[in-house]
Amino acid sequence: MTDPLAQIVSLLQPDLSYAKFVEAAGRWRVRRVEDGRAFFFAALEGTVLLDVRDEAPLLIEPGDFVLIPAAYDFTSSSTHSALPTGLNSMPVEIKPNVFRLGDQTCDPDVRMLVGHCAFASPDAALLVSLLPLLIHARGEPRLTTLIQLAVEESRGERAGRNVVLARLMEVLFIEALRSCGPHCPSGILRGLGDERVAAAMRAIHEQPAAAWDVPGLAKTAAMSRSAFFERFRRSVGKAPIEYLLQWRMVLAKRLLEDGKLSVAEIARQVGYSSASTFSVAFSRHVGASPTIFARRRSYGDLTVRGSLLQHEPVSAFG
Template identity: 50%
Template structure:
């Protein structure tokens, strides 16, 4: 059976680009702007408060994992935040690559791993649009096990620590995405797959991207009326069904063009277009470059 989430994550090519261990003490608050970069936070010990632009505050506890595939304004503080007159906390670098926030002499009451992951796909923007805007996972035993392994690597400082941490983070990202199901998830592919009716239609699109899908045909796969399916899909996934199908077809096409393994006419057929010209028009409108120029890469495009 086709796994849509696995396909999207595979095309994204997630990896660990930058991470740091932050230890906190007492009251503190900090704010940063990440300009759309993928941000993550793993709380190893203690608790803190996280506020993202356009989201309600989130209390993070030990074992929690947060992933924001495209972060902009990120604010964090101790659970008991300092008064507004207190200046923003400036992290202080310690030995071993750690950073300290809050009271420099007080007892440590927080340890967390924060940083940026990377999505190495040149099409990351399109693929990220299919993911939830916010992934917050709590109480998942498998994630807790991975977090424990990461905590151990930070504490023991054994050889090849950075390599192990990078691999653990990759696994953590994928596990978090597939754990973030249910209505609590923000709109995106993960939330759509949590709905059995919608999941059936999404799988059909991934299994047969060449099929001449319509909203009516997809609604039939989901055993819903056309209007009910359209509204339910748009609310859960965050975009309309045909917009999702177009995004997925273009992601597949861009991947094949980058690999230069297929002729443009063959790629057109494999993503559901009856002719090379029809595909070229759709691709150019969606991407901003004709398929042939896109395939040559940025140096020639």
């Protein structure tokens, strides 16, 4: 059986290797104005206040894992009740990959792993749009174990430390997505947490070329057409056929990137009766014809609408 979450994570191609170990003491605050890159935060010791634009302030406790799939404006700070107005702490690198915030003389009372997650997918913007604005996982035994492993690894100086941390963070990413699904307001995780909606989503992922329509998907979900449409739209945040179209375009981009099939063959694999019909749909969705998209990708032009690869190293808070 096809696993939609595994497919999406696989297509996103997350790279969590840009992680930094941060410790802090006393009063401190760091504000980041980002450009839509994903930001992750694993709390190892102590509590931190995370304030993300358009979200309620969040108290992060030891063992918590937070992922902001597309970060633009957020602030991390100590939990002291009275922080000086305008305080903006500058991280100090005390040794390779380890940064210090706040009081540089006291023993740290906060330790965390933070960093950026780069997505190598040419359609990362669309895939990220299927995820919640903020993912906060807490009280998950598997996550707690992974974070404890990350603590031990981050404190050691063993060979391959950065590689091990990167792999641990990848697993944390997937576990966090699994754990927060039922609590998400909408998106693919919420949809997969609904047995009826998930049945339709799995059908789309298993047979993207099938001639799906709302009645057919409703039958798969064992629901009436109107009830299914509303439940799917409310859970996933998109109408069923809109989700189907977007998933087909994701697959089409991947096949065009591979360069192994003709446009006509790709059209058939993603559910279009002819190359011309597929080309019209693809051009409307992507802003470039399949041929032009494939040519741009082969020459390394990453400016096609909805696609921007970001592989920059990060400082203490990304």
